Amino acid sequence: MTYHYYNKEAETMPREQLKALQSERLCAMVKRVYEKIPLYRKRFDEIGLKPEDIKSIDDISKLPFTTKQDLRDNYPFGLFAVPMEEVVRIHASSGTTGKQTVVGYTENDMKLWGEVMARTLGAGGITSSDIGHISYGYGLFTGGLGGGLGSETIGCATIPASTGNT
Numbered sequence: 001m002t003y004h005y006y007n008k009e010a011e012t013m014p015r016e017q018l019k020a021l022q023s024e025r026l027c028a029m030v031k032r033v034y035e036k037i038p039l040y041r042k043r044f045d046e047i048g049l050k051p052e053d054i055k056s057i058d059d060i061s062k063l064p065f066t067t068k069q070d071l072r073d074n075y076p077f078g079l080f081a082v083p084m085e086e087v088v089r090i091h092a093s094s095g096t097t098g099k100q101t102v103v104g105y106t107e108n109d110m111k112l113w114g115e116v117m118a119r120t121l122g123a124g125g126i127t128s129s130d131i132g133h134i135s136y137g138y139g140l141f142t143g144g145l146g147g148g149l150g151s152e153t154i155g156c157a158t159i160p161a162s163t164g165n166t
Contacts, residue, residue: 006122006154007115023056030054030063036081039074040064071101080104094140110149117150128155138162 005011013021031051033040043064044050054062071079080087087104094100105113126132132151136144144162151158 004122004125004127006118011119011123019057023058026057026060027051027054032081037079039070039079068101071103072099075099076102077104082106091142091145092140113146114149114153117146118153119150121147121150121154126151126154126156130154130156131159132156133159133161135161135163 034044034051035041047064049062049064053059066079076092077084082104084104086106088107088110089105090102091105092100092102121132132147132154134144134147134151136147138144138148138160144160148158148160
């Protein structure tokens with residue numbers, strides 16, 4: 001069987017190297033949210049957790065969960081860890097089951113999302129020689145947006161047709 005990789009280095013990284021990278025990124029994220037987001041600082045302080053207590057990915061179980069209600073309670077931008085001028089895209093839910101939830105993306109978030117989706121599509125064999133027909137909806141469900149972003153990141157011709165006359 002032939003495998004196609006979008007990012008072979010990342011997708012075939014040795015387990016120990018992957019664990020080290022995940023640990024480094026988790027520690028940085030925990031420090032960032034503790035310093036930037038009052039909800040997480042409060043939650044960490046309530047359980048006596050300091051950012052330096054998280055030393056590796058093995059410590060992830062020490063972290064408190066974030067719930068959908070947390071997103072609603074901090075509407076609209078209370079969980080953003082960056083200033084608004086760094087946000088390049090905002091998605092919001094419909095709010096049909098309560099207050100809307102809002103998610104903001106930085107330029108780096110968009111690049112990461114594109115890479116993750118390119119790797120996902122690449123695992124299915126999609127290459128820059130293909131035509132990507134994205135039939136997910138392009139509404140509040142962001143699957144279509146992510147699929148299209150991944151297809152464009154791979155470099156194939158992308159048809160953002162959404163649903164309907166496909």
